[in-house]
Amino acid sequence: MKTSVCIIGGGPSGLMLSQLLHLKGIANIVLERQSREYVLSRIRAGVLEHGFAELMREAQCGERMDREGEIHDGFFIAHEGQLDRVDLHKHSGGNSVVVYGQTELTRDLYEGRDRMKGQVIHNAEDVQPHDLTSDKPYVTYRDGDEIIRIDCDFVIGADGFHGVSRKSIPKDKITEYEKVYPFGWLGVLSRTPPVSPELVYAKHERGFALCSLRSQVLSRYYIQVPLTDNVEDWSDDAFWAELKRRLPAELAAKLVTGPSIEKSIAPLRSFVAEPMRYGRLFLAGDAAHIVPPTGARGLNSAASDIYYLYHAMLQHYQQGDSTGLDGYSAKALARVWKAQRFSWWMTTMLHTFPEAISYDQKLQQTDLAYLLSSEKALGSLAENYVGLPF
Incomplete structure (x- = not known):
């Protein structure tokens, strides 16, 4: 097979880039290791910055989002x-x-x-990019006993933190920065009305909590837990009881509980790989960077990568100008690190750290008090939360 752009990873980043390129006549193929059903079973973030929403509309995929999505003009800090x-x-x-x-x-x-009859190949096993520093890269994957080759101009690695793309870059050509937090989030999805019309970020001495929602009848809740905890340690009743302890009394009294549809524990980490390009391979989304979910930047940071890549590809194929591709990594990383800073700050301010000394706790309290008393500090938070300009 032959195409212009081979995209490794059939999550939202890879699919969005595929759709945008297709609309401009740029041929592409998406390879996804899992089945479509598996991809659609993953429960992830649901707060989209305004720039992401615009990108969905440009991809001609925003109609249901505009009809069913909840527009939020604010959130609460408890x-x-x-x-x-x-x-x-x-x-x-x-x-x-x-x-x-x-x-x-x-x-x-x-x-x-x-x-649009786009090519999205699922259950693609043993995906491997080749000859990335040549002008004729290609990607192979296995379908049963058959090895299939895709020749292309460029390879996009949108296959997540554990994917093959970043691992295909020689270790002496990439630098990785990582911070692992000493706790995780236990998340529960329930078919219950949300306790609040807007998200609630709760800071409590027992640990952080988040009240989120997917719709008016589907709620998503999280509590901070030690990394040593397992999902099996938490019954539904134990989860609801602990969540109520971490919320103000007026909110806890309104909380509607019910059986969990999905329950999982996610560790928190910050991670960045530099550069986000190696020859004809371009990294995007979780393949290049991870943030704690506290500031809702993960999916949105991936969207900004796709925005830059999309416009750089247009410049290359429509004008014969590779300036955008050459500058992609530096441009994307500048925004990525701002998202890293914001997510780290939100996480540090709102969570309980097991090794924190009394001095650290006082600074944390002062940070939150200053935020809520300063119009300029609130402006900085809001600017980052709704999304910095692409």
């Missing part, structure tokens, strides 16, 4: 038994976020690829 609202619309100059589950977003992108 602390010391009280609730303070952060007005995103006011402090960001009129912007907001869209709450729309990643599973639904991915489904919309798949349907977009189906409408």
